[in-house]
Amino acid sequence: MNLSIEQRDTATGPVLHLVGDLDYEQAPRLRRHLDTLVLRVGHCLLMDLSGLEFCDSSGITALLTAHGQARTAGAAFALAAVPPRTLRLLSIVGLDQVLTIRPHTDAPAR
Amino acid sequence: MCRVGEEPGPPDERAATDAAFTALLEDSAEDLYEQAPCGYLSTLMDGTIAKINDTLLGWLGLERAEVVGRMRFTDLLTVGGKLYHETHFAPLLRMQGEVHGIALEMRTAGRGRLPTLVSSTVKRGGDGEALLIRTTVFDASDRRAYEAELLRRRREAEQARAEAERAHARAEAALRQAETDRQRLTEALSALQQSLVPSSLPAVPGLETAVYYHTASPDLLGGDFYDLFPVGGGRWAFFLGDVCGKGPEAASLTSLTRYTLRAAALHDPEPAAALRTLNAVLHEHYTAAGDPRYCTVVFGLLEQAEDGRVGVKVASGGHPPSLILRADGDSEFLPTPGGLLVGVLPEAPFTTATTVLAPGDTLLLYTDGLTEARTGPTREGLFGDEALLAFAADQAPATPRGLVEALTVLLKGFGDGLEDDTALLALGVSAARPTTDPAADAP
Numbered sequence: 001m002n003l004s005i006e007q008r009d010t011a012t013g014p015v016l017h018l019v020g021d022l023d024y025e026q027a028p029r030l031r032r033h034l035d036t037l038v039l040r041v042g043h044c045l046l047m048d049l050s051g052l053e054f055c056d057s058s059g060i061t062a063l064l065t066a067h068g069q070a071r072t073a074g075a076a077f078a079l080a081a082v083p084p085r086t087l088r089l090l091s092i093v094g095l096d097q098v099l100t101i102r103p104h105t106d107a108p109a110r
Numbered sequence: 111m112c113r114v115g116e117e118p119g120p121p122d123e124r125a126a127t128d129a130a131f132t133a134l135l136e137d138s139a140e141d142l143y144e145q146a147p148c149g150y151l152s153t154l155m156d157g158t159i160a161k162i163n164d165t166l167l168g169w170l171g172l173e174r175a176e177v178v179g180r181m182r183f184t185d186l187l188t189v190g191g192k193l194y195h196e197t198h199f200a201p202l203l204r205m206q207g208e209v210h211g212i213a214l215e216m217r218t219a220g221r222g223r224l225p226t227l228v229s230s231t232v233k234r235g236g237d238g239e240a241l242l243i244r245t246t247v248f249d250a251s252d253r254r255a256y257e258a259e260l261l262r263r264r265r266e267a268e269q270a271r272a273e274a275e276r277a278h279a280r281a282e283a284a285l286r287q288a289e290t291d292r293q294r295l296t297e298a299l300s301a302l303q304q305s306l307v308p309s310s311l312p313a314v315p316g317l318e319t320a321v322y323y324h325t326a327s328p329d330l331l332g333g334d335f336y337d338l339f340p341v342g343g344g345r346w347a348f349f350l351g352d353v354c355g356k357g358p359e360a361a362s363l364t365s366l367t368r369y370t371l372r373a374a375a376l377h378d379p380e381p382a383a384a385l386r387t388l389n390a391v392l393h394e395h396y397t398a399a400g401d402p403r404y405c406t407v408v409f410g411l412l413e414q415a416e417d418g419r420v421g422v423k424v425a426s427g428g429h430p431p432s433l434i435l436r437a438d439g440d441s442e443f444l445p446t447p448g449g450l451l452v453g454v455l456p457e458a459p460f461t462t463a464t465t466v467l468a469p470g471d472t473l474l475l476y477t478d479g480l481t482e483a484r485t486g487p488t489r490e491g492l493f494g495d496e497a498l499l500a501f502a503a504d505q506a507p508a509t510p511r512g513l514v515e516a517l518t519v520l521l522k523g524f525g526d527g528l529e530d531d532t533a534l535l536a537l538g539v540s541a542a543r544p545t546t547d548p549a550a551d552a553p
Contacts, residue, residue, distance in 0.1 A: 024356060056530075057354045057478075064402045064454055093406055093428035094450035094459070 001053055003029045013043030013075060015105060016066075019051030022059030030062040039073035048105045050081035055089060067099065080105045149226075149247030155240050157182035166247055171219030183245065188223055191215040199228070203243070207232045213250060225254040299331060306331070306364045307533070311338045314346055316414060320514035322534040324521065326356070333360035334477045334533035335368050341379040344414060349384075350475040350535045351407030351429060351452075366395065367405050367452075381409045381425030382460045385452060389427065389460075392453030404453035408432055408446070408475050412537070420467045420539050425460045427452035430478055433498065435506040435513060437470025437541065441499060444473075472510050472538035474502070476517075478530065510536035 003026035006017040014037060022030065039045060045066060049055075055063075063079070070077035078100040082090065090096045143150060149166025153159050159181050167174060170186060184192050191214045202209045208231040216224040230245040303325075311319045325332035336350040349371050353363040367388060374387035385407065396403040406429040413421040424432060426446030435441045444465055450458040467473060476498075505516050514536050521532060 057352070058356075060451075061354045061402055061404070064397075064404070068397065068400070068402055091447075092430055094448055095428075095454075097448055097459070098450060098455060 002026060005030060005033045007033070007037075013039065013045055015046045015048055017048040017051060019053075021054040022052060022062060023054055023056045024058040027058040027062040030059075031065060034062075034066055034069055037069070039070060039075040041074035042076075043073075044076040044078055045070040046102075046105060047077075047079050048081055049079055049083060049086060050105075052083055052086055055086045060089070060093065060095070063099075064095075076100070078102055148249075149245075151183065151245050151247070153183050153243045153245065155232075155242065157184055157243075159183060159186075160242065169218065169224055169247075169249060170216060183243075186216050188215040188217045191217070199230075203230055203232065207234075216247070225250040227253070302361065303331060306335050306361060306368065308337055312340070314338070314412075316418065316540055317346075317412070317420065318510045318538045318540050320510035320534075320536045322514050322518050322521070322532070324532040326531050331358050331361035331364075332531035332533075333364055334531040335364045336475070336533050336535045337368060337372065338535070338537075339372060339375070341375050341411070345379060346412040347375040347379050347384070347410065348412065348475075348535065348537065349407055349409040350477065350533055351405050351427075352477040352531070352533070353405040354403055356531070363392075363396075363403050363405065367392070367407070371407070371409065375409075379411050381411055381423055382462050384409050385425050385427045385449075385460045386458070389452045389458045390456070393456055397453055398456075402454065404428070404451040406430075406478075407452055410473075410475075415466075418469055418539065421464070422467055422473060423462060423464045425449065425462045427458065427460050430476070430495070433474040433476070433502050434465060434467075435472045435474065435502055435508050437468055437507045439503075439506045441502040441506045443495075443499065467537070467539045469539045470507050470541035472508055472513055472536055474513060475535045475537075477533045507541075509541070510538040 001020045003018060003020040003022055006019070008015045008017065016030075016033070018030070020026065037045070047063065047066065067077045079090075080102040081104055082101055087096065087101070090099070090101075144164040146163060146165055149169060150161075150163040151159055151166060152161040158179065159177055160179070162174065162177055167177065184195055187195055194212075194214060199209060199212050199214065202212075208229070210229045211227050212229070214226055214228045216226050218224050227248040227250045228245060230243050232240050233242050233244055235241050307321075307323055311321060319338060321336060323332070323334065323336075325334075333353040333356055334351070335353070336348070338346060338348040341347045351367065353360050353367060355363065370388050370391045371384055374384040377387070378384065388405075388407070392404060406427060408424055408426045408429045410422055410424040410432075413423075415421060424444065424446060426449035428449055428451035429446070431443040431445045433441065434444055444463050446461040446463050448459060449461040452458065465473075501517075501520065502513075505513055508516070514534055517534055
């Protein structure tokens with residue numbers, strides 16, 4: 001399934017709503033989108049994963065790229081509404097300890 | 111209906127037709143000779159032209175007066191025609207008394223050439239003496255043109271065929287070259303693959319080992335790796351892992367990871383220390399350079415105890431937990447929670463776990479190719495941890511070889527569902543360990 005990315009700019013920073021698969025074939029779409037992203041110091045780049053169908057190691061890499069990009073820009077980074085399967089994957093690879101994960105896009109960090 | 115016995119047509123009509131037919135025959139005798147659709151000529155035996163018809167004179171553009179009694183048949187021919195007449199036509203005629211349909215070229219008054227087909231017969235007297243030669247000449251211009259056209263077409267066809275053959279030869283050469291290139295590439299990839307995983311594991315005293323390695327990529331280059339090697343003091347180190355990405359790009363990371371871990375382990379075989387070194391190397395090499403790449407890996411250290419049991423210490427960086435199949439039939443994961451992907455952050459936490467393998471126990475390390483294998487048509491049905499644990503429970507107790515064989519059958523059953531690279535490494539303490547009875551050694 002193709003990945004579609006919908007960007008919403010809020011007062012606290014951009015929210016990327018990912019729908020579809022974030023895998024080896026589709027991850028480059030996210031990377032290309034990140035290239036166009038403007039982040040300000042103090043903003044938060046929020047990835048809304050509520051529509052994520054599948055995420056593999058290439059998807060994790062793309063999320064880490066976004067994470068790195070936010071850090072470089074002096075912005076925060078968070079994942080929201082992570083599907084259980086992806087959450088399990090994040091926990092296996094230890095990223096649940098490193099990345100900020102929120103239950104919803106409008107909820108504060110847990 | 112046709113009435114039987116009746117002559118066709120009325121009597122008057124029949125008479126008129128017969129009269130016209132007779133007139134035509136009588137009228138044509140002389141005219142047919144002069145105006146025939148072919149040339150006629152008669153020559154004496156020495157070739158002197160005695161008689162020639164209007165048709166041939168017209169073709170050649172000659173007057174009767176300049177020809178009859180003044181020219182020989184050969185005077186009407188081109189040089190080539192003369193030569194052929196001399197060497198073929200005349201001898202044949204002398205021998206056989208007649209020749210048919212010989213192609214001769216005649217010369218016209220306008221210095222043109224007329225291709226003709228000539229037939230001649232020798233007329234003999236009552237005593238058999240040759241009197242004269244009767245010759246008919248057919249204008250073969252059209253036929254020549256047709257033949258020339260045929261010849262041209264044939265040459266074209268032959269050229270086309272030759273061209274096609276050359277193209278075919280070129281295509282075959284290209285195919286051979288491609289096959290050679292493919293062969294060379296396969297050999298190069300195979301050699302490269304040997305740098306990712308060892309071609310065989312070393313024999314470790316008291317330990318049984320088994321491996322399985324599958325690359326989903328057709329170029330054989332995988333993102334999975336494993337190794338087993340001595341680190342001194344009777345200790346052995348092993349690792350198994352999975353780098354992000356696929357194919358050649360992943361392979362360079364795999365290679366860097368494997369050799370970094372080997373070198374790190376020789377310096378300090380403590381599992382968490384080896385992973386910290388790898389983390390620093392990968393982070394510096396990739397992520398800090400803006401190209402985040404990482405791997406998940408389990409690194410372990412084996413230390414054999416006096417009693418034949420083997421102490422195992424493993425550290426994990428983001429890798430699924432190892433599995434232990436006990437000699438008594440139990441099976442369990444060896445959890446290493448919280449260990450982070452290697453190479454993501456400059457400082458990463460790694461979790462260490464320890465266990466002891468008794469004779470008959472087997473430790474299994476695997477990559478997520480196994481647990482992420484699709485068991486159904488969609489990604490919803492994955493094999494998963496629980497299924498793996500249940501499978502292990504069915505197999506336990508199992509030798510490393512037996513376990514890997516059973517898992518190989520299981521993986522083959524997934525068919526196309528096996529989308530990712532998959533590596534398995536099983537280590538077990540030999541159950542049938544030769545025990546030395548001190549009493550038996552006593553004299």
